Amino acid sequence: MMVLWIKLAIRNALRNLRRTMLPAATVMFGVALVVVALSWIEGIMGDMIESNAAASGHARILDTDYVAREQLQPLEEHIANVAPLLDRVRALPQVLDAQPVITTGVVITASDEIGDDFCVLQGGTRDWYEKHLEAPEKLVAGRWLSAEKGEVVLGRKIASQIHAGPGDEVLLLGRTYYGSMSDTKARIVGIVAGDAMLNLQAFLPLEEVQWITDIPGGAIQVLVWSRGTDARYVGPLVQALRGLDGMDGLVVQAWYDVEPWNMVVGMIGAIKAFMQFLIVFVAALAIFNTMTMSVLERTAEIGVMRAMGLTRMGALGLFLVEAICIGLLGGVAGAALGALPAWYLAVHGVTLGEELADTVGASLPMKATFYASLTPGILLGAVVLGAAIAVLGAILPALRAASIQPVVAMRVRR
Amino acid sequence: MKHLLNFNLGMAVLSFFVHLAAPVALAGEFPDPVQLLHSMDANLQFDTRTSITTMQVVDSRHTREYRMLTHARGLDEAAVEYLSPEREKGTKMLKLGDNLWLYLPRSERVQKISGHMLRQGMMGSDISYEDLMQGTDFEDMYEATVKAEDLLDGRPCWKLEAIARDDTVSYPRRVLWIDEEWLIPSRQELYALSGMLLKVWTMTEVREIAGRQVPMLMEIEDKLKQGSRTVLRIEDLQFGVDLEDEVFSQRWLERR
Known part of the structure; x- marks a missing residue:
């Protein structure tokens, strides 16, 4: 028929x-x-x-109160001792990797005047920068951070804004978690270019940003990666993270539940x-x-x-x-x-x-x-x-x- | 050389309201606002001063305290050095006229503060750098009228409303309570152009030092930051101190 x-x-x-x-x-x-x-x-x-996903993970763990006021970057709501949490997270079979990160706003200058140029300062581990953010591959000038202290890598936009390039010294003026002024100077070793957010950021080793924010051994969030961004991977990951011990006062969020992605x-x-x-x-x-x-x-x-x-x-x-x-x-x-x-x-x-x-x-x-x-x-x-x-x-x-x-x-x- | 109230963390706000020395002249029921301000000036003017001040910054979660040594000469020159806590020790600020510099000992850098940063709170307090910078020409900046006679903590005060002549000032409208006897602004309410209350400044614990009435305690509440307030207490205050020119120079900033 x-x-x-x-x-x-x-x-x-x-x-x-x-x-x-x-x-x-x-x-x-x-x-x-x-x-x-x-x-x-x-x-x-x-x-x-x-x-x-590269910058923020497939899921993240952070303080419940931080999430409630995230736009204000309330550094006081941080994870004080992140190492034991990282150990527990990395032991989960659903987890490919987990990295601690501190993100904070700073005023930046390459001149003797400071006040009008702001950027987002990222404090991360070498693994986060290299494996996930792939930042060294986005270099358009200079090199990535070495083990030496006093080095910084800037996004192209912010470097252009302050008229600075590799070799120049910059001052980063941020604040501690309790609100006091906190500074560091560093020499620009590289310029990266990527998406709009990356272009407006500065990158320092985690330890340096822990000093600036006065959160030694701590982090604002722990970023966690599973096998993919799809909900069929991220959903079980989030469930497993929520079931960990010592999660009181912490919240686990899938990337698609975080603003503005939601x-x-x-x-x-x-x-x-x-x-x-x-x-x-x-x-x-x-x-x-x-x-x-x-x-x-x-x-x-x-x-x-x-x-x-x-x-x-x-x-x-x-x-x-x-x-x-x-x-x-x-x-x-x-x-x-x-x-x-x-x-x-x-x-x-x-x-x-x-x-x-x-x-x-x-x-x-x-x-x-x-x-x-x-x-x-x-x-x-x-x-x-x-x-x-x-x-x-x-x-x-x-x-x-x-x-x-x-x-x-x-x-x-x- | 006579000047108005110097740049001083404990006294900075007073400089807004004092310009000329003249007795209060009553015009009918209320005094003339300009003359009221002149009288306040007469109480507060000095040549030089040195003080040690503690600044307590209180927010919803933490209280932190800073101790500062302040030198001031006239209206336009002031130098502040943080004595404690250890992390901030050695940080210095220098005001020369309309310019403000910051010395950061960790970075060993002198930076001129400008632009948006002037609106940020000094050491995270409720006092912005801009608050410290302005106030030299209150009479030019504001047009004041005496609104009422009022009681503040049981003391008679003149309540004034001051409207900015120029919209670019930080606080286009202020309401002040000036103590009738002590001639200090015991309370100020600082408003935005929209009419929103931004800050409340109060001055208490008035003591007579060298023939002047000096508020030893000042509290600043930022109404935009919930649960936030800054308390300034003058521990030690000396007028007529012999201050060298170097104190008000960038060389002093970098001197360890």
């Missing part, structure tokens, strides 16, 4: 090529648009999530869904129009077929299969058409420029160049979407065809 439906569907589709091409082309362009847009959104999101992930999902809905709606209208015309034109023919024994389900299936054929044709062509610009964007990206990225990416690790990510999943999904559009658009006309009485249909003049 299915083979017969397919044969008839193809015959009908080819019978009036112009009528068939219109919905197929609509589906094609809709699917192509979906492929390009989804690839780009996936690429941008993927980049940001990877950057965030909003961004939902927002991007909504944008993707809205865009798909819009394209599906427009393409489905075209299919609906075409299939309605087809049903009207072939009313007498349907009547004859019904008189010869074609059931209601048979008539319904005939039109739906025809629509699926058109949808698949448009879907495959659209996926191929969309793959070209998506591939180009994946390779070359679109550069928005440092300024815009810095403005937009002040709270997200956004890069100056946006790359797409073209995956087989997106292409396959787009083809299926094409078929789905066709079915959606054809369902009403097909139902109409199925409801035609043979006697009435055969009275209709051809």
